[in-house]
Amino acid sequence: MTSLLLADVRPWGGDPVDVAIVDGVIAEITPTGTQAAGSQAADQKVVDGRGLLALPGFVNAHAHVDKSWWGQPWVSYGGEPTTQGRIAHERAERDKYGIPSVAGATAVLREFLRHGTTATRTHVDVDLGVGLRGIANVREAAAELGDAVEVEIVAFPQDGVLRRPGVLELLDKAAAEGATSIGGLDPASIDRDPVGQLDALFEIAEGRGVGIDIHLHDRGDLGAFQYELIIERTRQAGLAGKVNVSHGFALGELAPARRTEMVYQLGAAGISWTTVAPVNSAPLPWREMRTAGVAIGLGTDGIRDLWSPYGDGDLLQVARGFARLHGLRTDEDLTYAVELATTYGAAFVHRENHGLTPGARADIVLLDAENAPDALVRAPRRELVIAGGQVVVHDGELQV
Structure with a gap:
């Protein structure tokens, strides 16, 4: 003892x-x-x-610890500033910087610890180039730190699902080998088949008993349409509490009446939300989400990776960004932002008591x-x- x-x-x-x-x-x-x-x-x-x-x-509910160049010489930003452009640039350049690697993941997890993060839900790239190697690297990095940071893994198809034959099989294998969730990515704008991608992901999730965490960058009506598809499938599959939308920029852009209806549908379906509170995004209807029971988690996203040179692993800074984006001023609301980064993050790493x-x-x-x-x-x-x-x-x- x-x-x-x-x-x-x-x-x-x-x-x-x-x-x-x-x-x-x-x-x-x-x-x-x-x-x-x-x-x-x-x-x-x-x-x-x-x-x-x-x-x-602190609980980092949305991270990518597998692909940072933290601790390496400076890497200049390159590639086209679109989702597809960033994907293509990363695929072309990642081997040059040893991404993914155990050392890279360890460096990020150490920075998490330095800033007080003791649990994280991290997306780890799964594709035909790296297979499941990134997941193995992240697990080894966590073990090297004695599991001081408890890590949950989302097997993430960064380069798309249906458009890359073989990725679905990799996602299924990752789920079979212990990933707590499988990811999706912009079913409409990346795969150009939102029904096909979502049906395939939900089939794996139901069969393997895992969750789903879908990156959704699509804006406006296109984003809202995909929320509706996700809500429908979550209800049909009985996956309340096991489906999360990451980013979800369109939610804050919808007309008030439609936004309110969408929030309550999300809550009724048991779908959660994670955000990194980027400065150029529309504020989330966080009060309505709280009332409707839509859990919100905060995350750092990538930490100095080939998508962005920013990030230091400090989730308290992210909470402050959330507070500023949403105009929080009172002590009660400012405390709520800290609770999002700590106590309320528990559900995202399957903790009943945190x-x-x-x-x-x-x-x-x-x-x-x-x-x-x-x-x-x-x-x-x-x-x-x-x-x-x-x-x-x-x-x-x-x-x-």
Whole structure:
């Protein structure tokens, strides 16, 4: 049995408490200094939290950890600035930069840890060029870090599904070998056969008992049409709670009445949403989505990959971007943005309990901030990060 006492921390900015951790799980939370004398195990390690703000570990609900050039020499942006152009550029250039690789995935996961992310749902490219090698690399990278970052994998057809014969078979094999979801990509504009792509994906998902996570960049009516197809198939297949739309830019662009109807259909079907809150996108109807039960997850998307030179792995920065895009100002709303990046991210990595509560995996982040809104707007360094009961960041420095 391993035992750790995190003393004098302020969960969500509240009163100081001591957090007792046993075998990687939060066992007890008590007001600071009230733990009964002699109740500590003889070998219990004590970490002084110095009265810092404590938040649950961040959950990155949409990442691509398999294809970063983080830590390598600078890579200049190239290729055509369209979805198809980015796909073609990546396919032409990825081997030059060793993408995918264990080292690349490890570098990204280490940056996640540095910034307090202790769980992620990551898309990993599956295509005829790399096969399932990227998935194996990501799993090895997670293992090298002792699974400090718990990783769920979405087998992702970055180059399309139907237009590349053999990709469906790879997706099915990935699902059979443990991927928790399979992905899709712009069924209308990439495969030019939205019914065909979606029917094929839902057939695999039903047969293998996995989820579906579909990248949808298409705008306006074309995007909305595909939402309708996804809603219809989710209901027919009984996959409520197992289907997610990533990006989904069209939702915020619809006329108010149609948007409201769409949101409630999504909620009734049990479909969730992940966003990276890009600055040039239309705001999501997040209040309606919250009321309708459409879960929202935040993610970093790619981290310095062949799609974009941006990104540093800090999900708190993404939460701040979400807050700014949606005009959040009150303490309640700013705290909600932080909750999206932490507690509310639990469903995206299949955790029933993710928070500063007994029984949860001990994923705790300490920051020098007054409260959650203060942490959001300043995004200070992570002073201490505990992942699965192990100290992985101390005084802002990685320990793994």
